[in-house]
Amino acid sequence: MADSRTLRRVQLALLPVLLVVEFIVFSLLSPRFFTPENLANIAYNSADLALVAAGVTLVVILGGIDVSTGFAVGIVAWTVAKLSGAGLPAFVVIFAALVVGAILGAINGSLVTFGKVPPIIATLGTAAIFQTALFALWNSNDLFASPVAPIFSGERVLGVPMVVGLVIVVYAFLAWFMHKRPSGRELYATGSNPEAARLAGIRVRRLTFLSYLTIGVLVGLAGLIYVGRVGVVQASSGNELTLLAIAAVVVGGTSILGGEGSVLRTLGGLVFIVVLQNGIVLAGVPPLWNGLMVGTTIILAVAIDVLAARKANRPLLRGLA
């Protein structure tokens, strides 16, 4: 089918085009939008989301999902604020954040791989449990904390927040790993056909577990950034990241059906969403409309993706929902 290839090309070209349009429109709507100050702000404020979204990309490529990331970031942020408040040295706090994040990721990974609980059920359940855990830890005491290390603060080098460097390193590593390393390729093979992947000798369970563990470690880093950025930890801290991370992945064009996508696309989707959120506020739209915008964007992006995938290779499913 020739038109499927066209549609696929349109789909891949769509996001960059939309990004350019978005920047032009918001620059016209608000003189404050396209300034180094505002752009640096956007980058700094979305660094934690960027790390979580990179992790979520891995499990979505596997055909899974994680809806527990937000409160997991909250729990890590609480740990960070508590430990740094107790005066522990930065490297201890950073290590603790990564360990706590990894443990939370491992819980999800174990449920999905060893418990064979479907990812949506497992992570809906742990999201509820993490929420309660954060509530119990918080115990009606807002924790205030300063950034653990300069890199997690808004500090800039040549006008660019240092934390952007961290995000770039993570994305570059994951992109390299997934495209060049055998384990990375196995991720795609497993996502497009788990049974065939298993028969081909891929250790699907191990791969799945490691993907959730990776989310956990990235959640750990995100928690460190979150504390530096927000400065306070409350009972609902991190909650907003869950859906935004999934939105960034699907808007970027990683197929929710598994087996295809990349972290670089997620980065594109992420920039689109955070710029949209920033731009509509600068353009004077009430923040209440935020959810409507993000929701609509997700639906449009996924609809295009699914239409393209269907045209390409799914004649068998005609008539099926």
Place this chain on the structure above:
Amino acid sequence: MNRVMRSVPWSDRRVSLALLIVIAVVVMSLLSPYFLRPDNLLSMTQYGAVLGLLALGQSIVILGGGGGIDLSVGSTMSLSGVVFGLLAVNVGLDPWVAALGAIAAGAVLGGVNAALITLLRIPPLIATIATLYLFASAALVLTNGIDINGFDHSGFAFLGQSKIAGFPTQVILVLLPAYVIAAIILSRTPTGRRIYETGNNAQAALLTGVNVRATRAGLYITSGALAGLAAVVNASWLLNAKAAAGAGMELQSITIAVLGGIVITGGIGRVSGTLLGLVLVVILNSGLQLAGVSNTWQIGLLGAVLIVSVLIDTLRVRRQRT
């Protein structure tokens, strides 16, 4: 005695649920003298009626298979409730007429899910996460975050605040009839058979002439309409309509459905199991509330119950295979 024990179908989820319910009632009434008091039982069942309607919609959507899930039930309820409030107060319609409007609004929102899932073929999980967002923020935008009151006339409170033979009216007139009708349709009619066939094996169903897409679309629309009905029952009980009325109810409805034995991959389960799951969850919530445990702990407990009930399911399947 032995023969009686052996004749009980222990592998049926509903039997173990019934046992758990008995245990929960005994434990809760020992823990708190208020538990079995009529006013507590009343408020429990009034809350249960709202949640039960959402869980029923969730159950049939999951039964239809194909990754079927409706994460937007809570937001659909919120938005339908806001539509109800606007119709009854701002437009000035009779509350009973506005109630029909709310149910229709719920069906339309369910139709949005159905269209996204069956026409555009967006996976249900993503489609309903997106509408969860959309409907909730539409409710906020419509109300500006302010509660709507002032529709307590024309005897509207009858539905949510009166009793028939000692039971809350909404349970007798809405919740139980809804479950009975759903159970009859699912077990006794060609429509029910089509739903189970679709959920079990959509390819096979398609080959035997079942219109899989129309069947699933119908389930999402029904789930939406039930959420609209839940909004009406909720408004009549609390006598206000607010944008966050259904927030968090998606988790509860999924937990109840899965706990009740509706298998998440579709095609297996009965709504009578969902009803028992509802009773158990409502008892646990009420007991925790009486014990002075905050709402947030109930959320965590619910999450644990959800995971454990699925874990038990997979263990059981594994044991049957060996």
